[in-house]
Amino acid sequence: MRIAVFGATGRVGSEILRLALEDGHHVKALVRRRKLDEHPNLEMIVGDVKNLADVAATVAGADAVFSAIGTDRTTTLTEAMPLIIASMHANNVRRIITIGTAGILNSRLTPGLLRYRGGDSKRKLTFAAEQHEAVYRLLEETELDWTIVCPTYLPDGEARGDYRIEKDFLPEGGKEITVGDTAHFAYRQLKETEFVRNRAGIAY
Template sequence: MKVAVLGGTGRVGSSFIKYATEQDVQIRALVRDKEKALRLFPQAEILEGNALNREDLSELIKGCDVVFSALNTDKTTTLSTAMPKIIKEMEEAGVDRILTIGTAGILNSRYEQGKYRYETKESKRTKSFAAEEHLKAFISLKNSQLQWTIVCPTHLPDGKRIGKVRSEREYLPKDGKKIGVADTAFFAYRELIESRFLHSRVGISY
């Protein structure tokens, strides 16, 4: 299996690459900072470029079997702008499986029907920009013909894997408060292999 990775130098992205390469999964990562990427995952094939550039995306996806995106928002519209471009390049390359990292804010509210968590008191965040960006990416994927999954963690502290991760399709597990970066990345790797949550958002927490 060969995986095209976006957002690989971030916390979840770099951990995902670590788990994947340990299992001899081939990784091709598109990054803005090649030197940083070489320090984090020298075993991967690294392309320096921009997720908003069609040519860079085409080169990244060509010859890969799956796309993994851990692109975050960084107070920009990069995520929502890039996702339609990623989808288009995947369709042109004949790659139909994509796994992305989202946020628990775009999961369904458990207590207010018809709302997303970020629109309710279930979310502890006071600002909604990041959730709105992830929501736009979700809608783009939902409207595509791809085999997509969005892994939606809640509060993401650093630290080693703990295990005992709970998951629920379209909702955050009840009373879920946090999920570590390492466990989020490992859950995403497992989902890449097992494809248990196709065409779904999946909430994860301890």
């Protein structure tokens, strides 16, 4: 399979990249500079995720797209996603798997709201959740086969495999999920369809 990866140098993105290359997939990754290890199945495209030509070159020829772009107190995510969506449409690519945040899952405390607005989340800063909600709303309006993987607190750590998943909600009592397990679950979505056009809450 040919896969386009955005955010490949980040914590989750680098794990997804590793899993894809280990399985023999051909990967194109858009990076700001050449900091990834060379691999015969990896094509690094040096550029800017906020530049349409660079994004389009990364998506061209892909069978699926992974986005693990972070927020980092910037609007990079919301600037990049319209370009990714446009490039997918132009290249007839339907499948996209993105990493979101548990804040954009449905609230259990306040039906009809998202967790970060409904009082479920204890985080006082909402900028990241607002950015991820904007991406969620963008994808909802498309015909793409999207899945948004929504981890809660995300410490470093390897995949353990004992996580719980729930469609559109955070599993009850879920407090954290490692980077390794988040990447493992997201990568599995290449072959699975249960969470197509849904958010997937993931936690231990």
